Amino acid sequence: MSTTRPCQTSLYVRHTTHLVAVLTLFTLTACSGGDKASDLTAPRNHLLSEDRGATGGDDQLNGGVNAYLWRGALDTLSFMPIASADAVGGFILTDWYTPPAAHGERFKITAYILDRRLRSDALRVSVFRQMQQDGAWIDTPPAANMASDITSKILARARELRADNGNRDN
Structure with a gap:
């Protein structure tokens, strides 16, 4: 039973x-x-293959973003771990990064390349900052000039890459 x-x-x-x-x-x-x-x-690094596709002689990638801005942004943000990057869409998102001298503080950066031309208004950078309090990460505004300083460094690097290519856009 x-x-x-x-x-x-x-x-x-x-x-x-x-x-x-x-x-x-x-x-x-x-x-x-x-x-x-x-x-x-198989180990893959899509970011490196996209970066190599943005050669210094091209003024744009297949998706229509400026290659100098793309390479300049990657070069400038290379000290931070890259969480996501899309060369076609012109989008770079870093992972959280804690500077060696700053314990209990971390940053994340998002860079958007908005145009095919090498112009200051073709780039938008957002900086996110968190402070650790009582074991939890709390959103805190970054310094007012931090995004503009990073934008300036990206633009300077992009212009340097363009100059290294004989100031050619194509």
Whole structure:
């Protein structure tokens, strides 16, 4: 005689059905990948390939952003870990960075390249700052001139890259 009740049996059948469905899904996913499974373990740095695509002789990337501004922004922000970068869309987002001399304080920067031309209004930089208080990170406004200082450094680097290329835009 069975000691299981009808509701326990249906619960067992439901869980077993879900388990079989999940295992089938994993099996199909693994089989359909072909050689892509080996790509998962291969180290890749998409940022470097995008950066190399923004050669100094090009005044724009495929997406329509200025290559000098793109390279200048990457060069200027290279001391921070890059969380995300899109050369086509002209977007760079850093991860949180704590300066060596500042404990309990961290920064994150977002840079947008908005135009194909090398102009100061083709770049927008946002700086985010947090301070650690009682074990929690609290949003704190950065210094008023921090975003403009970083923007100036990016623009200066972009102009330097352009000058190194003979002041050519194409």
